[in-house]
Amino acid sequence: xxxxxxxxxxxxxxxxxxxxxxxxREFGVSKLxxxxxxxxxxxxxxxxxxLRRGVFFAHRxxxxxxxEYEKGxxxxxxxxxxxxxxxxxxxxxxxxWIMCKWLQDKFDAEFWFQFPDEEKFLYKQDVTFKDTEQATxxxxxxxxxxxxxxxxxxxxxxxxHAGIMYKPACEVAKKITFSTIKASFGFNDSNNIGSIFYTxxxxxxxxxxxxxxxxxxxxxxxxGIDQDTHFRISxxxxxxxxxxxxxxxxxxxxxxxxxxxxxxxxxxxxxSAIYTTDSPEEVKRKINKYAFSGGQATVEEHRKxxxxxxxDVSFQYLKMFFEPDDAKLQKIxxxxxxxxxxxxxxxxxxxxxxxxxxxxxxxxRELAKKQIDKFIYKA
Amino acid sequence: xxxxxxxxxxxxxxxxxxxxxxxxREFGVSKLxxxxxxxxxxxxxxxxxxLRRGVFFAHRxxxxxxxEYEKGxxxxxxxxxxxxxxxxxxxxxxxxWIMCKWLQDKFDAEFWFQFPDEEKFLYKQDVTFKDTEQATxxxxxxxxxxxxxxxxxxxxxxxxHAGIMYKPACEVAKKITFSTIKASFGFNDSNNIGSIFYTxxxxxxxxxxxxxxxxxxxxxxxxGIDQDTHFRISxxxxxxxxxxxxxxxxxxxxxxxxxxxxxxxxxxxxxSAIYTTDSPEEVKRKINKYAFSGGQATVEEHRKxxxxxxxDVSFQYLKMFFEPDDAKLQKIxxxxxxxxxxxxxxxxxxxxxxxxxxxxxxxxRELAKKQIDKFIYKA
Numbered sequence: 001x002x003x004x005x006x007x008x009x010x011x012x013x014x015x016x017x018x019x020x021x022x023x024x025r026e027f028g029v030s031k032l033x034x035x036x037x038x039x040x041x042x043x044x045x046x047x048x049x050x051l052r053r054g055v056f057f058a059h060r061x062x063x064x065x066x067x068e069y070e071k072g073x074x075x076x077x078x079x080x081x082x083x084x085x086x087x088x089x090x091x092x093x094x095x096x097w098i099m100c101k102w103l104q105d106k107f108d109a110e111f112w113f114q115f116p117d118e119e120k121f122l123y124k125q126d127v128t129f130k131d132t133e134q135a136t137x138x139x140x141x142x143x144x145x146x147x148x149x150x151x152x153x154x155x156x157x158x159x160x161h162a163g164i165m166y167k168p169a170c171e172v173a174k175k176i177t178f179s180t181i182k183a184s185f186g187f188n189d190s191n192n193i194g195s196i197f198y199t200x201x202x203x204x205x206x207x208x209x210x211x212x213x214x215x216x217x218x219x220x221x222x223x224g225i226d227q228d229t230h231f232r233i234s235x236x237x238x239x240x241x242x243x244x245x246x247x248x249x250x251x252x253x254x255x256x257x258x259x260x261x262x263x264x265x266x267x268x269x270x271x272s273a274i275y276t277t278d279s280p281e282e283v284k285r286k287i288n289k290y291a292f293s294g295g296q297a298t299v300e301e302h303r304k305x306x307x308x309x310x311x312d313v314s315f316q317y318l319k320m321f322f323e324p325d326d327a328k329l330q331k332i333x334x335x336x337x338x339x340x341x342x343x344x345x346x347x348x349x350x351x352x353x354x355x356x357x358x359x360x361x362x363x364x365r366e367l368a369k370k371q372i373d374k375f376i377y378k379a
Numbered sequence: 380x381x382x383x384x385x386x387x388x389x390x391x392x393x394x395x396x397x398x399x400x401x402x403x404r405e406f407g408v409s410k411l412x413x414x415x416x417x418x419x420x421x422x423x424x425x426x427x428x429x430l431r432r433g434v435f436f437a438h439r440x441x442x443x444x445x446x447e448y449e450k451g452x453x454x455x456x457x458x459x460x461x462x463x464x465x466x467x468x469x470x471x472x473x474x475x476w477i478m479c480k481w482l483q484d485k486f487d488a489e490f491w492f493q494f495p496d497e498e499k500f501l502y503k504q505d506v507t508f509k510d511t512e513q514a515t516x517x518x519x520x521x522x523x524x525x526x527x528x529x530x531x532x533x534x535x536x537x538x539x540h541a542g543i544m545y546k547p548a549c550e551v552a553k554k555i556t557f558s559t560i561k562a563s564f565g566f567n568d569s570n571n572i573g574s575i576f577y578t579x580x581x582x583x584x585x586x587x588x589x590x591x592x593x594x595x596x597x598x599x600x601x602x603g604i605d606q607d608t609h610f611r612i613s614x615x616x617x618x619x620x621x622x623x624x625x626x627x628x629x630x631x632x633x634x635x636x637x638x639x640x641x642x643x644x645x646x647x648x649x650x651s652a653i654y655t656t657d658s659p660e661e662v663k664r665k666i667n668k669y670a671f672s673g674g675q676a677t678v679e680e681h682r683k684x685x686x687x688x689x690x691d692v693s694f695q696y697l698k699m700f701f702e703p704d705d706a707k708l709q710k711i712x713x714x715x716x717x718x719x720x721x722x723x724x725x726x727x728x729x730x731x732x733x734x735x736x737x738x739x740x741x742x743x744r745e746l747a748k749k750q751i752d753k754f755i756y757k758a
Contacts, residue, residue: 118549129546159549163542167508170497170538173573178557181572193560194552197576379542
């Protein structure tokens, strides 16, 4: 018997309080340390807050990617999102996408975004292709709203682009046994044969631009650490097909409102996450009602003992996402810890930041409705 | 422990002397009996020798198909061939295709031909997509040479048509577990995940015309009995997706030159089969050298004891393929059995028939080189 860990992270499950240091060891990824960040900064001249503050905390082969870049071998960026039923885009989903946007700007890179619209269909009994078709459109709006350059951004929808994706997926699939899938994803003989094949399709965008251009192009994949499993398998396959292993940078999960630990879950009641389509009132209500507080039970106690920003979800959201100014963040941290800043006041700061962000996002999301065609890859 | 049968028939293996009556029971198919043939004849006015002489010996739901036809619900025909390396088309491959051509003429039916160019790639370590691409072209020439109507014939190549095939394949795949695949194909955890998924792609052409036309169209699949396994699984799935179960008619294998039993094997030394590209000299040499004889050791003994047409490969080829005239065949049978006709004379009859057939086929095969584009389905 193997020891049950207190947490579990696979593409199909993330539960328990996640120990990211342990994940680094278990997944065999490397820590994204200061030395490497400094190396990156030589090219970007600044570091996004996601990099400065450990939101992206691990990587595979980023040094190699920068070696290639410094030799003049430019990379492209690849990430994705599996459209589902009743799974709207929330703030947590945006972490890797915003990173992609920043990287596209800094490196003037081509960006490939995969919408594997068969994944949830295959994994969830009640999800239909009608559901995923609608969800694909909604998800596209959120990606476009982040400001990617249409001329350098290419959307792939698995069922629509299978004409160029299925053949390379077969090349990947030929080199992966069901034993490997069982061990990596926790599958068994009751899994359907589409779900068993699926990881091959997720591998394809990491080398499709190399196929299409006829030359080997390095790839960088920003993704949530839970998705690493797919590439742990397919990275071993790609060199056998004559392509580079993609480099990866991994982000932690944005904690759910209810508290640190676990992954911001989109598909539960809808109360544990802030969606990109939430109204200002919903944002205010959810943060005030649910955002786990590191403060004390009464104002008097709080003034006396101070709060704990390390477990306070509102503070974490500011740190991980909404307050890019390091000095301002430090002041909020210190004031909250000393008891000068009350939980309600801290929440008010966050609410305003999110409302402002979403007002802008929703405006761009509306404009995106007329831009979808420009982003879909024309095979 | 289950008892090992003396023969084995799956899409990936056919060995031993095949007991077709036993296959009917084991596969759960029905015998193609005289009553059903008479019913078919009401529409076709004659019966192809493949039907009169038991080359097509079993079926699934042919009565249902004719019920639908008589109600004015026309069917389409579907069969296929997996392109491989070093596996040229031989006479045995032509059995279902010639049946399809006859059915297309008799019923003025649409005909869909699948070239699953990933199948052998996935199943055979040494087969590359370069191999299958070349083989696909060669195989197409043999199909076209049989005289199908281009305006009613549609070639599907899995890796090229995945844009319309992958999504319906996922719908099939969602309803098939790996347990089912293991039990049906004899797979295990060492099989690659592409081969595990593949049967879903083979199912698609049986209902793709219904998807494309937006109305449910019955389907008839003529195929070698070894391919039945794929549809034993997917026929159960299709009604769950809202489509008819396809009807099937099954042919026996054309015996290899070496003797009755087994399937004419294309990929061995090349000496056990007559290929569509064999020269007249090769045909003569192979038949004279290899065609298993039911005759006696010496002319004297043969004159005295007579030959056995039931095990004589040359006679079987005449019966199954090359002598449509029942009276002429009966005379050859009787003369051989009585000893009047010698083995060399019997072989000479067959050689001339095959040479004539192949001369015509090869001429049309040459002309087919300029017709391929007309047959490939335009999605």
